[in-house]
Amino acid sequence: MSDDLDFMPATPGKDELVNPDGPDQAKPSGTPAGDSGGDPGGDGDRAPGERAELPTWNRSRRKRKANVKAEKEDDAFQRGVRKASRQVIDTPKLVLGAIVIAVLVIGGGVMLTNRSAQGDAEAARTLQAATAAIVRGQVVPPEEQERLGDSLQMYRMPIFTTEDERAAAIAAAMAEAKSSGRDQVEQNATLVAAAQAVQAGDFDAALADYALFLDDAGRDHPLRFLALEGQGNAFEAKGELDAALASFQAIAPYPSDYYRPMALYHQGRVLEALERTDEALAIYRQYLEEFPKEELATPMVRDRLEALDPEFAALLSAPASAPPISP
Template sequence: MAGTKTEKIRQKELRAPDTFQKVGVEASDWLAQRQKLIGIAAGVLILGGLGVGIANEVSKSGEEKASQALGQALTVLERPVEGVEPAQPGDTQTPFKTVQERDEALVTSLTDFRKEHGGTRSATTAALTLGKAQFRLGKFPEAQAAFADFLKTAPENEPLRAGALEGEGYALEAQQKYDEAIKSFDQMDKAGGGEFLPGMGAYHKGRMLILQDKKEEAAQVLSKVSTDHPNTAAARLSSERLAVLASEGVKVPAPAQPAAATGQDAG
């Protein structure tokens, strides 16, 4: 019975609009905020008088065209879906029959865009949205490749990296590549990613250990989340997992107590 409950939790998570999907929605904002910096960065890296100016303008022009093309590619998301998103007054586009049909159209649109504008920041951004759509369609190897491409080309300090790592981990999990998924999830906390993500990497690692039937090790990992990341979504989810493990007879470590403040700290 408990095993069935655990499996239901896992299946619910795979179907739900999880963290990496939430973060991915921010991709368009990321592009708009960073677009003006792209040409400057390109110019700084290329030395030499007139060459700097020419290279800068070419880079800016290419990025602006790619940005406009990405916006056009994403108009697929503006089309309503029958029974899900009713058409609004003034809509002229034929609604999609299903969400799956819209995701298929989105994959086609973004794949074509990335082929035409490869090497641009917009193409990197599109990889994140593409990976999400492929994941929803059950195309897990393709989703894994898209997330990996985003991670390969996005800057190390890019806040969306945490969401991409989570997406990559989910895609690997869906292929039952649990050890590889743990490697992706392990990198999430280092990547940051906003107030919703702290501790989520450790939480997901605990889930993978449960799926590998390493439940005592999972309990050790999950029990630290509330201590290391109190009052977070990861802490709440970890507590729920620990309750399931406890109901199965797994020994759950007692929560670690916060370190007592020293006299110096108190002063």
């Protein structure tokens, strides 16, 4: 659609004419058609057949023009945000996939589960501040902050002047949450600490924190599946594949369990790494039987089937044969 449409004036009401110059300049309702009412730029001075000049007072267009400068100033910061996002995406999925999910779930949901008591809510806010700094925190030098000014507020994310300042803020908030005296907040803080350790490559520390969380939280904790997935990833990173397989098998042992699709996919991957290809194929086929509709891990399972059993994968992608036509 052409930009000329941005200049189209609003349709006046029955007893009202729209005029950008204000109510004092409005035409009287009795002004004859074609009479400009004394306006030297009006239709009355136009030669026969001459095209009228379209109005240029569209408010939304003026607003867009006014924001051009601010948008240019934001470009550098936006590039930084996009770069950080790409770095997360490019990091090996097996190590960081569940980490980002875990801190997002905890950071966004822990407040809601702890509002029953003021003390719990205060401790939860501390953990939320830590997870926000981990997931969304951005380092912007002081001179860049000064240049961007108030436009920084539109991003709604924690801003730090140096990486050391960000790390110190995270460490302080995490320490406070882990010693808050609130069981649920301390458990969730332990889970976040384990995810941080995996991200830093300290898999022994991660496994210690995951074990502590799983012992304290019990089987009914809503984030237990993330702890088991993280534990499996840490074992896998250390090359302890049998232990990793056991963790992934414990995530969702029953078809009705939440996160069952990802649990099966993880099991298939590790079985392949253990060179137990027949068992991996059986798991992938079981996945498609249990989840014929598209799930999060379905594309990855199909890719593995195409690599390990092309004939079976071809049957899956073949169109269904048409029923015979009755004579």
